[in-house]
Amino acid sequence: MEHHDEVDLSRPEPNISETPVLADHALVFMVRPLLSNWVQPFGVFASAGAASGDDLHRLVIAAIIRLEARGVRVLAAVSDGASTNMKFWKLTGAGVEKKGDEETVTNSFPHPIDPDRKIHVLQDPPHAFKCVRNQLYNHETVQVLSSSVAKGLEYYRTCPQIEEEVRRKFVKSKPVEELLQLLNDCFDTMNARRPRDGIKKEKWQEKKEKLLKLDEILRETTVFIKMKLPVVPKPKDRTQSFYQGVARPELPPPFVSKDTIKALRITIKSIIDLIELLLGPSFNLTYVLTAKFNQDCLERFFGIIRSAGGAQNKPTASSFLQLFRMLSLYYPTKTILRGCNVDGEEKIEMLTSYMDWLVQRFKDNVKVNKSLKDYMKDLLLTNMKVDHDNNSDFDVDVSAKNQNVVFQISGYLIHRFVKNGNYCHECHQTMEFKLENLPADFTAHFLTKTKSRGKLRYSSPKLFELLKRVEFYVLDFCAVGDIIHFDSFRDILYTLCVDKLPKVGCPTHFLKLMSNIIYDFLVIRYKYVTKQMSDDLCGAIHTKKHAHSKLSKL
Numbered sequence: 001m002e003h004h005d006e007v008d009l010s011r012p013e014p015n016i017s018e019t020p021v022l023a024d025h026a027l028v029f030m031v032r033p034l035l036s037n038w039v040q041p042f043g044v045f046a047s048a049g050a051a052s053g054d055d056l057h058r059l060v061i062a063a064i065i066r067l068e069a070r071g072v073r074v075l076a077a078v079s080d081g082a083s084t085n086m087k088f089w090k091l092t093g094a095g096v097e098k099k100g101d102e103e104t105v106t107n108s109f110p111h112p113i114d115p116d117r118k119i120h121v122l123q124d125p126p127h128a129f130k131c132v133r134n135q136l137y138n139h140e141t142v143q144v145l146s147s148s149v150a151k152g153l154e155y156y157r158t159c160p161q162i163e164e165e166v167r168r169k170f171v172k173s174k175p176v177e178e179l180l181q182l183l184n185d186c187f188d189t190m191n192a193r194r195p196r197d198g199i200k201k202e203k204w205q206e207k208k209e210k211l212l213k214l215d216e217i218l219r220e221t222t223v224f225i226k227m228k229l230p231v232v233p234k235p236k237d238r239t240q241s242f243y244q245g246v247a248r249p250e251l252p253p254p255f256v257s258k259d260t261i262k263a264l265r266i267t268i269k270s271i272i273d274l275i276e277l278l279l280g281p282s283f284n285l286t287y288v289l290t291a292k293f294n295q296d297c298l299e300r301f302f303g304i305i306r307s308a309g310g311a312q313n314k315p316t317a318s319s320f321l322q323l324f325r326m327l328s329l330y331y332p333t334k335t336i337l338r339g340c341n342v343d344g345e346e347k348i349e350m351l352t353s354y355m356d357w358l359v360q361r362f363k364d365n366v367k368v369n370k371s372l373k374d375y376m377k378d379l380l381l382t383n384m385k386v387d388h389d390n391n392s393d394f395d396v397d398v399s400a401k402n403q404n405v406v407f408q409i410s411g412y413l414i415h416r417f418v419k420n421g422n423y424c425h426e427c428h429q430t431m432e433f434k435l436e437n438l439p440a441d442f443t444a445h446f447l448t449k450t451k452s453r454g455k456l457r458y459s460s461p462k463l464f465e466l467l468k469r470v471e472f473y474v475l476d477f478c479a480v481g482d483i484i485h486f487d488s489f490r491d492i493l494y495t496l497c498v499d500k501l502p503k504v505g506c507p508t509h510f511l512k513l514m515s516n517i518i519y520d521f522l523v524i525r526y527k528y529v530t531k532q533m534s535d536d537l538c539g540a541i542h543t544k545k546h547a548h549s550k551l552s553k554l
Contacts, residue, residue: 021048023317027056028324029063030298031072034278034289039297041328042067046317053087060088061112068113076120076274078295080127081263089266094121096222096262103219107269120270123263124295125190131260132183139253141176145187150180151451159446161400179217179255186214190271191291198287199275208272215268218261221254225261301327373519376493380515383497396472404447406471409524410459411448413517426506427513433460444468465502466514467521474525484530489522 027050029043043063045051051059064074079085089095092109108118133145142149154177156162157170189207192198199207256264271290278285305315305323315323398406414432417423435458438445444464448456459467473495477488485491496518505513 023048025050026317026320026324027051027059028298028301029059030295030301031067032292032297034075034292039301041301041324044321044324046321050082050084053084053091056084056088057091064119065112074111074119075277076122076270076293078122078124078293080124080295081131081260085123086259086263089121092119092121094266096265105265105269107266107273118273120274122267122270122293125187125267125271125290126294126296128260128264128267129183129187132256132264135254135256135260141255142180145180145183147181147184148451150177150184151447153177153180155404155447155450158450159400159404161403161443161446182210182214182217185210186268189290190267191294192289193291195287195289198289199279200287201279204275204279208275211268211272215265218256218265218268221256222258222261225254225258376490377515377519379490379493380497380518381511384511384515385497385500386503386510386514387500396469398468398472398475400443402471402475403444403468406467407444407459407464408448408451409521410463410467411457412524413520414457414459414463416520417513417517423509423513424506427504427509430504430506431460431463433458460504462502463504463517466504466517469499469501470496470518470521471525474522474529478526478529484526484533489526492522493518 023046025047027045027047028041030039030041032039043059045059047055060077064077067074079088094106094109097104097106108120111117111119129145133142136142136145153170153173156166157173157177159167185207188197189199189211271293274293275288275290277283278288304327305320308323308327414428417431418428435445435449438458439461442461445458448458470492473492477492478484501514503510503514504517505511
C-alpha cells in the first residue's frame, strides 16, 4: 500500500538566502463514512504555523475531488472553530449575511465536480457546545450543560421544603433552566450515537423545532451583542476617556461569543439539511446517527499519536509524520497479513504474562467479595428487627435535600427488583405507590416528580421511611472529616440491627427483601459519598498544583 497523490500548495518559491523554518504543525484529513464504523486518515501536511485559510480552501477542494474519483460521495466538511477554518468557510461563501432586515445563513458551497450537489460545512458540535459551556462557566452560571442541572435548579427554585434563604438565590434561574434544557436537547439531536437515539422520521419535526428555536435565540443574541454604545466625540486630551461623563448601559454578558454564534447557526442549518437529505428519498435511511458529523475520531487519532510518543506527548513534525504513516498504512496492513507465512507449530508460547496475573487477581477478588456480600446480607437476615405493627415513633433528622435523594434512589431500587422478578406481587405493592396515592403531607417526592418524564417510580411511605433510616446512619458515619472508616459499612448494619425497622414486603419474603434493599441502597450511597470525597480532594490538589505552576513561571 503506497501513497501516489501529492498536492502542490502553489506557494511562491522560497528565497534561498532565507533560513529554513522547521515545521511545528500538522494538518490531517480523515474520511468518516456515515453507514460504516471505520475511519481512514488519507492526507497530512506539515507546516510552520497553522495552515492558512487559502491553503485550506485549495486542499479541501483537492481532497473532495480525489475522494470522489475513488467512489466516495462527500456530503460535508467538518472542522473545529479555529480562525483559519473560519477563513476557509468565508472563502467558500459560507457565513451569515444581513441585508437590511433580512438575514441569510449560507451553510454550503457547490460541489467541485457536480454543481447540482452541495458540500455542507459544519463546526464540530462538541467543540461548539464546549465554547458555550466555557462562557457560562466563566461567568459562574453553570458547570455542565445537562438536563439534570436544569432540573436541579428548578428543584431549588420551587421545592417548598428548601429553606427560604436558599430558594431566594434561585428566584431568577428559570431562564437559565429553559436554556440549559434546550441546549441539552439540541446537543442530543446533534450528537446521536446509538441506534435507539438516532434521528427518525416520526420524531424529526419535534427535534427540528428545538434546533430552530436555538437558532432563533442565537440570532436574537447577535442583535443584543451589536447594541451600540452612545457615540461621543474624540476627546482633545488623550488622558480623558472616550466615555467620560457618558452613561454607559449596564448590559449583562451574552451566554456565547459572536464567533461561536455564527459557527453554531451555520452548523445547525447544515445538520438540518443533512438529516432531511438522509431521511429523504435520495437515501431513505431508517435513522441518522448525527455523531458521525463530529470529529471525535480525529481527536482519538491525535490522542493515539501522542500516547505512541511516550513521554514526548507533543511529537515533532518528523515524528508525527512517521506515526501517521504507521497508523494509517502499516498497522491495518499488518493486521491483514499477520501470520501469513508462519505455521502454527513455530509460534512462541508465553509461560505467563502480566495480564494473566491481573485476571487471576480479579477472579480471587470476585470470590472474596461474594463471600463478604453474603456475610453482610446474612447479618441483616438473622439479626434484623422488624416493626410489624408500625408502632415505632422513632424519627430521624434528614434534610429535605437528602430526603429527595433517598426517594429518587428508592424508585430505582423498585425498578431493579421488579425487573428481576424475584418477589411476589404483594411485595411490589408494599414498595411502590402511584403518585396520586401518596399522602397529602408527603413532600420527599418533589425531585422525582420534577425529573420524571412519565416513567419514574414512586416509593411507598414505608419503603421511604426504611431507607431514610439507613440514610441517617450513612450521614452519621461518613460526615466526619474526609475519611471513611474501614468497617463503617459493617458498623451501619450492626446499628440497623439494633433498631426496629418499618416492614416492607409480604409475610413470606419481607426479611429477604428488606436485607437486599438495605444492602443495595448502602452500596449506591457509599459509591456517591466516596466519589464526592474523591472529587473534593482531587479538586483541592489540582488547585494547589495550578497555583504552584503559576508561581513557578514568575
